[in-house]
Amino acid sequence: MRANTLLVGAAVSALGILVAMPLGFVLLQAIFPELAQGSLARPLAHLAGVLADPKLVELTINTLKLGACVVLAAAAIGIPLGTLRGLFDLPAAKLWDVLMLVPFMIPPYISALGWIMLLQPRGYLQQLLGIHAGPALFSFGGVVFVMTLNVVPVVYFAVSRTMAASGSRLALVGRVCGAGAWRCFWRITLPLALPGIAASLLLVFAMAIEEYGTPAALAANAGFFVLVTGIERRFSEWPIDLPGASVLSLILVALAMLAFVWQRRMLTGKGYETTTGKPTRGETLPLGAWRWPAAALFGAIVAVATFAPLFAIAATAFSRTLSGGLAIGNLSLRHFQAIAAGGSEASGALATSLMLGAGAAVVTGLTGVLVAYCVVKTRTRGRAVLDALAVLPNTMPGVVVGVGLILAWNQAFWPATPYNTWGILLLAYCCLLLPYPVRYSHAALMQIGDNLEAAARVHGAGTVTALARILLPLLAPSLAAAMLLVFAVASRELVASLLLAPTGVQTVSLFIWRQFEQGSVGQGMAMSLVTVALTTTVMLLATLWLERRQARSV
Template identity: 35%
Template sequence: MNIHSLRSLKWVSGSLALFLLAILVLLPLLLIFWTSIYPDRQLDLAAPLRTILGNPDLLQVLLNSVGLGVSVIALTTVFALPLAWIMAKTDLGRHAWLDVVLLIPFMTPPYIGSMGWMLFMQTGGYMEQFVPAAAVLTPYFFSYGGMVLIMSLHLFPFLYLLLRNALLQIGGSLEEAASVHGAPFFYKFKRVIIPLLLSSYGLGALLIFVKTIAEFGTPATFGRKIGFYVLTSEIHKYISSWPIDFGKATSLASLLLGVCLVMWYIQTIISSRFSYRLVGGKGIRSKRHPAKGIVGVLSWGYVVVLLAASIGVPYFSIVTASLLKLRGEGLSWGNLTLRHYAELLAPGSPGQQALLNSFGLALVASSIAVILGTWFALTIGKAGTLRQKITDLFSLLPNTVPGIVLVVGLILFWNSRWMPIPLYNTYGMVVLTYVVLFLPYTVQYVKASYGQLDPALMQAGQIFGGTPAYVFRRILLPLLLPGMAAGWMMTFTISNRELVASLLILPPSMQTAATYIFAQFEQGAVAMGMAMAVISVGITTALLLVIQYVSPDRKRRHS
């Protein structure tokens, strides 16, 4: 194959990738806007705003969503900033296992974590059984503040990782320069550290805001209990409850997407004004302070308290609830049983079928996503051309818009009368939705691996007579496998726990582990729901550990 033919093949492949992304991602989003501004077959650009402003309840729901997003950003900052400082600037950062443990809150499905907190703090809950005087805290917890606390404990790892990496890049020389000129600690923090952190903080705050206002599980469980409703719960209501009202659902979805775009614009302004080059040819020398004495006590105390709140409390409630014979009997050895697990895993039981459905859907979706994601990542390359940049933007869209908005767009698109492929309300629709929602993970992981490769490796293979197919199979593909495996694992894990998309698009009589858990909570069978949560999370974690153990990247590190 000559150079001209190879370039033509790359152009066709890149154009086809862009066209496919436009169909999978862009058209469903555009269809939401079109449906929201074209009610009753008449163009009305102000229809979404009129829907909200004409209904005081929906206006309050919009304000609730925005206020909740801002409040969660504030509290996650309180949690994440001291933790990032501790892990970047003290000896505690050398404990690599802490970084793994600190990711557990994010890997826990939000609706399960919120149910764990509710069981712990409710009247007659586990907290009161241990400390009866704690009953005075129950009304304060079941409030707006409690909801912000639960969601912040789930999302703070996002912001923590971004801030910690930014602090490590700052290094110790800049702080020492300020100290040499007589700057005290708080002055250095205000004039040196904060400006250098603002770019990373802006990106983290955007992610926290989008994930907060896009969250469905916690508002559907905790929010409903305290009477606090947000846009996601209202969109779900208009789509899943009779009478179906796609007009209001698309109006709310378009406004939700608009709010996220405004936040994205604010974040780009912050990043452009507070971006600095911190990595140069001299390298980075990060100064760590010994965690001894009062510094060590305070640092370890903060980490332990945060881990107890984000992991200890919810998982204690989850495991305990799954083992109780009767909830009214309270905690006692005689009230513990494994009967719920046996009933759940009984051959042919609804619980076993839901588990098999979840793992089957996640397996197929993650396998398709890793193939498409690798193709898109190789097409994007270094994003040097306009087409590559647009492809990169389209591939990231599912990660920057609320998931429920994209799901509504996919329903509208694939359920259209003119759609020649009858995909809606089928197994294939579920797989397609999972692939579209979580495709950015594979694209980003593979793109990161590809960006680290020296083009000389592929050129050497071509010089020694290797065809493009041979070079791809024997050189490029083995080097991309770690990124592909990471993308596959992330897609599999999140697909296996996905709730809102599953509730909206699953065919009738079909359940996944997430919808089974949600249904058990709705019906009051908390023990069965928690048993399913333990099994689902446990199997997924064990599978990921096995894949990580046999991965080529691990073998190279230990060879």
């Protein structure tokens, strides 16, 4: 009991520092319009004006529409592909994993720019085939298309790993007992995978409604605006409207929390667990005549999601000038040479991003396991509040979290503060990305029966020992996948970095953004290509190491 109390206290403290403080100050700013000036006067004086804005309903409906469409599209692509990868003997399976990982490694604003250069009038597609897709790209459908390709790896990897964990072993038992293949899938395999699928779709919805760069780049000219673009306008246009932006942020939080509540209700009474711990992966099933059609399906998805934007990014990076187009004579390494010649600036930005990404992965991984354990395996009151608080940051735009951290830590009463240091960037990344390990750990813990922990306690192990020696090794695959996602996203985060980076500290995303601002699109794309290659390599090496370690332990 004492150990549980300490674990819950640690989880509450971590969430208080990482989440409650910045979001609490955003709430205070929404209530007290003069909070930034140190005054609590005139509470809610601005609320009537914000709610009376005729565009508010339109922004809210557009946000829900965008989130729902991206979730449906990502599910339509990611669930079938993840099922094929997790249960069946797919040709070149590990190669598809690598290629499906790449779209997630490309920063969304870079991906959007790549698609623009590929499909716009006089873009690369028109130079090659004489056609373009400008009207389709610069529309609501174009936003859904690009955002879906960016987030579908979240669903794919969650489904494939969950399906692989439950494996075909239990379904084969059902077949032996007389059930058909489809019946075994719907009654055995799919229910075991449901927590992972629901967790990934919730993350996709949160990512879709908080993404700023893609809607701003592709749909602004078509008149399609969402809450995030409305928030950014209140921050960027004079006079700056912090209270109004905070109110819109709270509406965005409410939308995400509705999705969170819906997810919990959908899973209530539908959770399934094995009686022998987390199921081990059995033999994959043969695809038979569907072997090469399945490989062709993966090839088509990878061609669109991975190779198309990479081609546009690489073509720009290796072009001497944009006006020169796709021509042999226009090929050049000048942009890469400029990065290398930049020396300390480029390499320093890369080192800073990798360090912050690794730090965020470690902090959020430990905190995520702790929070998920308190929610799933303890009977502490307020567990739902802890779970909700842990998922809240993924519903907030980076710009809002950045402002919340500024308001929280730029106060005179603190004896010491991380403000204006690299520590504020680490806090921002941890706040924004904590939902990844929490949701993945939550889904994995739901599949682990209580009998293993009970057996450990019967043999004298305490709560902490059981968590460290039994549950944590079983959680390792899901936790490692979540931490790798945190590393990937933190290494490329832009909006919070723009707000919070202190003088003299530059990340990769800031370096790329400033190259674009200065008109050096080719140099920015070159740095993007280097970053994608490096972070993908790091993640692949980590994945291979984990697979070998897991194989040795079997």
